[in-house]
Amino acid sequence: MAETAIIVGTGPGISASVARACAREGMQVVIAARNAAKLAPLAGEIGATAEECDTSQPAAVARLFQAVDQRHGAPDFVLFNASYGYRGPFLERDPAEVRKALEIGAFGGFLVAQEAIRRMQPRRSGSLFFTGATASVKGFPNSAAFAMQKFALRGLAQSLAREYSPQGVHVAHFVIDGGVATGRDGSGDPPDRWLDPDAIAATYLATHRQHRSAWTWEIELRPWVEKF
Amino acid sequence: MAETAIIVGTGPGISASVARACAREGMQVVIAARNAAKLAPLAGEIGATAEECDTSQPAAVARLFQAVDQRHGAPDFVLFNASYGYRGPFLERDPAEVRKALEIGAFGGFLVAQEAIRRMQPRRSGSLFFTGATASVKGFPNSAAFAMQKFALRGLAQSLAREYSPQGVHVAHFVIDGGVATGRDGSGDPPDRWLDPDAIAATYLATHRQHRSAWTWEIELRPWVEKF
Amino acid sequence: MAETAIIVGTGPGISASVARACAREGMQVVIAARNAAKLAPLAGEIGATAEECDTSQPAAVARLFQAVDQRHGAPDFVLFNASYGYRGPFLERDPAEVRKALEIGAFGGFLVAQEAIRRMQPRRSGSLFFTGATASVKGFPNSAAFAMQKFALRGLAQSLAREYSPQGVHVAHFVIDGGVATGRDGSGDPPDRWLDPDAIAATYLATHRQHRSAWTWEIELRPWVEKF
Amino acid sequence: MAETAIIVGTGPGISASVARACAREGMQVVIAARNAAKLAPLAGEIGATAEECDTSQPAAVARLFQAVDQRHGAPDFVLFNASYGYRGPFLERDPAEVRKALEIGAFGGFLVAQEAIRRMQPRRSGSLFFTGATASVKGFPNSAAFAMQKFALRGLAQSLAREYSPQGVHVAHFVIDGGVATGRDGSGDPPDRWLDPDAIAATYLATHRQHRSAWTWEIELRPWVEKF
Numbered sequence: 001m002a003e004t005a006i007i008v009g010t011g012p013g014i015s016a017s018v019a020r021a022c023a024r025e026g027m028q029v030v031i032a033a034r035n036a037a038k039l040a041p042l043a044g045e046i047g048a049t050a051e052e053c054d055t056s057q058p059a060a061v062a063r064l065f066q067a068v069d070q071r072h073g074a075p076d077f078v079l080f081n082a083s084y085g086y087r088g089p090f091l092e093r094d095p096a097e098v099r100k101a102l103e104i105g106a107f108g109g110f111l112v113a114q115e116a117i118r119r120m121q122p123r124r125s126g127s128l129f130f131t132g133a134t135a136s137v138k139g140f141p142n143s144a145a146f147a148m149q150k151f152a153l154r155g156l157a158q159s160l161a162r163e164y165s166p167q168g169v170h171v172a173h174f175v176i177d178g179g180v181a182t183g184r185d186g187s188g189d190p191p192d193r194w195l196d197p198d199a200i201a202a203t204y205l206a207t208h209r210q211h212r213s214a215w216t217w218e219i220e221l222r223p224w225v226e227k228f
Numbered sequence: 229m230a231e232t233a234i235i236v237g238t239g240p241g242i243s244a245s246v247a248r249a250c251a252r253e254g255m256q257v258v259i260a261a262r263n264a265a266k267l268a269p270l271a272g273e274i275g276a277t278a279e280e281c282d283t284s285q286p287a288a289v290a291r292l293f294q295a296v297d298q299r300h301g302a303p304d305f306v307l308f309n310a311s312y313g314y315r316g317p318f319l320e321r322d323p324a325e326v327r328k329a330l331e332i333g334a335f336g337g338f339l340v341a342q343e344a345i346r347r348m349q350p351r352r353s354g355s356l357f358f359t360g361a362t363a364s365v366k367g368f369p370n371s372a373a374f375a376m377q378k379f380a381l382r383g384l385a386q387s388l389a390r391e392y393s394p395q396g397v398h399v400a401h402f403v404i405d406g407g408v409a410t411g412r413d414g415s416g417d418p419p420d421r422w423l424d425p426d427a428i429a430a431t432y433l434a435t436h437r438q439h440r441s442a443w444t445w446e447i448e449l450r451p452w453v454e455k456f
Numbered sequence: 457m458a459e460t461a462i463i464v465g466t467g468p469g470i471s472a473s474v475a476r477a478c479a480r481e482g483m484q485v486v487i488a489a490r491n492a493a494k495l496a497p498l499a500g501e502i503g504a505t506a507e508e509c510d511t512s513q514p515a516a517v518a519r520l521f522q523a524v525d526q527r528h529g530a531p532d533f534v535l536f537n538a539s540y541g542y543r544g545p546f547l548e549r550d551p552a553e554v555r556k557a558l559e560i561g562a563f564g565g566f567l568v569a570q571e572a573i574r575r576m577q578p579r580r581s582g583s584l585f586f587t588g589a590t591a592s593v594k595g596f597p598n599s600a601a602f603a604m605q606k607f608a609l610r611g612l613a614q615s616l617a618r619e620y621s622p623q624g625v626h627v628a629h630f631v632i633d634g635g636v637a638t639g640r641d642g643s644g645d646p647p648d649r650w651l652d653p654d655a656i657a658a659t660y661l662a663t664h665r666q667h668r669s670a671w672t673w674e675i676e677l678r679p680w681v682e683k684f
Numbered sequence: 685m686a687e688t689a690i691i692v693g694t695g696p697g698i699s700a701s702v703a704r705a706c707a708r709e710g711m712q713v714v715i716a717a718r719n720a721a722k723l724a725p726l727a728g729e730i731g732a733t734a735e736e737c738d739t740s741q742p743a744a745v746a747r748l749f750q751a752v753d754q755r756h757g758a759p760d761f762v763l764f765n766a767s768y769g770y771r772g773p774f775l776e777r778d779p780a781e782v783r784k785a786l787e788i789g790a791f792g793g794f795l796v797a798q799e800a801i802r803r804m805q806p807r808r809s810g811s812l813f814f815t816g817a818t819a820s821v822k823g824f825p826n827s828a829a830f831a832m833q834k835f836a837l838r839g840l841a842q843s844l845a846r847e848y849s850p851q852g853v854h855v856a857h858f859v860i861d862g863g864v865a866t867g868r869d870g871s872g873d874p875p876d877r878w879l880d881p882d883a884i885a886a887t888y889l890a891t892h893r894q895h896r897s898a899w900t901w902e903i904e905l906r907p908w909v910e911k912f
Binding site for chain 3: 181192194195202211212214217218223227
Binding site: 058089090091093095098099102103106107110111113114117118121135138139140141142143144145147148149150151152153154155156157158159160161162163164 | 286317318319321323326327330331334335338339341342345346349363366367368369370371372373375376377378379380381382383384385386387388389390391392
């Protein structure tokens with residue numbers, strides 16, 4: 001039977017490439033984002049289902065998973081890829097926006113994880129992956145709100161890996177350390193200077209295929225010319 | 229002129245010891261917590277001012293700092309010591325409580341930091357310290373909500389250290405790796421098996437006194453017999 | 457043209473599995489160890505060349521690479537997998553053995569890396585991989601000599617990743633966090649409780665195939681039931 | 685009775701400042717370096733004993749500690765501060781020098797630690813401190829040999845902290861993240877742009893004085909304006 005993949009927080013970069021890679025492997029693919037209208041072209045291209053989902057809302061996340069339950073059954077692969085960019089000088093940050101960043105990028109990860117694990121744990125199988133960033137492990141200046149949500153998401157992923165790996169759920173966190181190529185001109189840059197989202201997706205899928213005797217919890221990906 | 233210290237999230241352990249240590253060094257001390265009534269005995273003992281403050285509320289945090297402005301002037305030492313313990317099996321966690329944990333322990337840190345730095349940065353001096361825990365750097369099973377808030381707080385502290393240390397504000401994060409002795413029986417345990425909060429306070433004060441050519445951003449404290 | 461792989465420090469576990477995986481992908485495989493006699497069966501099985509090499513000796517390492525130059529040309533894949541286990545209470549450790557551990561497991565990594573990069577850097581391609589362990593990132597009691605060599609090897613790998621990734625050489629470090637199944641009985645253990653070396657090899661090869669826009673520097677592998 | 689301090693790897697920077705700070709606190713101070721002649725002025729200034737010691741030689745390290753045994757008794761404070769700088773493009777590094785770097789900076793740390801702990805463990809007290817650098821936690825390009833020795837020393841220190849803290853020996857590792865002011869002109873730089881070695885020494889001594897219920901294993905020190 002075909003596997004089911006849910007990709008939450010779909011944009012034109014990593015999520016779209018992962019969705020395409022899942023579809024190529026024969027999975028039933030569900031893509032979800034705050035604005036479902038933007039998902040229509042990709043859904044049509046790869047035969048996926050598009051769902052609207054504000055990850056900061058418990059009811060919305062519950063509805064997403066229930067819709068998948070009815071249409072496809074329990075998911076085998078869930079990727080949380082949502083985040084809320086909000087950068088700038090710390091003293092000028094609007095607290096309401098900082099709260100929103102925590103709700104979308106951290107609390108949203110909690111909600112998606114809870115629905116995913118609720119379905120994976122009883123079956124003792126499934127992959128729950130989180131997309132991190134450089135800011136997951138390094139707090140930069142002018143970037144406190146982003147660091148807060150990405151550090152929190154990493155703490156969530158690590159706690160879940162310790163709690164649910166021994167129950168058969170593969171939890172992994174990907175540190176994307178560099179800019180993604182999508183939508184960049186790139187002319188004038190060294191070749192392959194930006195992360196090719198298809199290359200990122202290849203590592204996500206290879207990690208999903210790992211044998212459970214040799215699972216990865218954390219893996220970093222960066223362009224060959226990136227300073228770190 | 230006497231320095232002013234604000235300690236946010238005061239309980240009977242670390243905060244009380246830091247408050248006492250600050251008072252002994254001649255600082256004007258302000259202690260703040262969600263329930264100000266509980267602060268009265270300590271305030272009386274050391275001649276501190278007690279303020280009520282729910283760290284998750286922007287207006288409450290703003291009021292706290294304004295009250296200090298009027299009474300004592302800009303703070304020289306601010307400690308964020310609030311957190312919201314919420315542990316247990318992940319699948320049974322109530323999302324509303326997880327959101328509350330993020331609001332008190334992470335968003336609250338943001339709010340306190342913003343008010344503190346707003347007053348310290350123009351004067352190019354002051355210490356802004358955050359109390360972390362083992363869970364700041366390691367996500368344990370049954371502890372996702374706590375890991376999320378503590379990882380987020382560490383991301384905040386690191387981002388602020390990079391942004392404001394070069395502007396004269398000493399930002400530091402303390403990883404308290406072990407249980408605090410306050411309120412424990414301890415008989416039957418090896419001597420000094422739990423962190424003495426006065427010993428923790430001694431390191432906080434020593435860090436506040438560090439010369440700016442050799443500042444610490446992060447320091448861990450654990451009992452001699454603690455496994456790590 | 458076929459790729460050439462050199463695997464240094466070959467034992468019956470990880471190295472043998474990586475050698476088999478390389479052979480299956482059509483690479484010309486060279487396996488090297490302190491005692492070449494032990495390599496004969498594997499060499500015969502997969503059509504590899506076996507070489508004797510004490511990694512702590514500059515001349516021996518140079519000879520190994522020169523032999524490969526003449527037979528196969530510059531290597532495309534080099535794995536340093538040598539280490540010297542030497543554990544026990546610190547006060548009873550023999551300094552001569554500790555020195556040997558550093559020479560085999562750390563200095564040996566330097567020597568192999570220098571020969572490998574000397575051949576890869578001019579061609580702007582190739583993978584230089586290092587096998588690490590839990591002890592690469594965590595110093596355990598009764599394990600100082602092992603931690604020293606593995607920490608040192610990780611420092612080497614990280615330095616080389618920063619120096620040579622932008623020159624086209626993929627340097628990666630694998631943290632093997634658990635026991636390898638080879639030679640264990642395993643009956644009575646949970647299924648897949650020990651790392652299957654073929655599963656480890658699969659991730660090594662997938663990492664070798666990564667697109668340079670999304671390279672991994674460090675990746676950890678552990679059994680699903682391993683505590684960490 | 686006066687405490688005894690041994691400072692190994694004495695130069696004009698950190699070691700001299702720590703030696704002075706120990707002398708000011710009334711300790712009996714022994715300073716040791718490869719070239720004892722250079723130590724004479726400092727020894728005279730603070731009333732310390734100067735010893736010659738090549739940290740890479742087991743017999744030399746043993747002699748140093750035996751000399752202290754006879755003159756002062758078991759040490760209460762031992763600082764390993766030796767390292768061997770050897771930087772430059774990796775492919776041009778001389779293997780003999782790399783081996784020397786490992787012997788002085790890593791193996792030397794092992795030897796000094798063994799002699800120190802042999803004397804501290806039976807008394808269940810004493811501080812054994814290691815001076816690290818940025819390179820202890822980050823491997824820079826053109827710096828493989830330095831990273832190897834400093835990573836190895838950190839692995840040693842961490843292993844010893846886990847093995848001997850519960851036996852009463854305080855093992856700590858200091859990450860000096862920046863340049864030390866000693867011997868620099870500094871005019872034209874921002875004030876306090878380089879680490880004042882007396883400020884470093886103040887934190888070493890404060891750490892030595894920590895109560896065992898709240899010991900630090902690792903602490904980083906950097907100038908306020910340092911990027912990290």
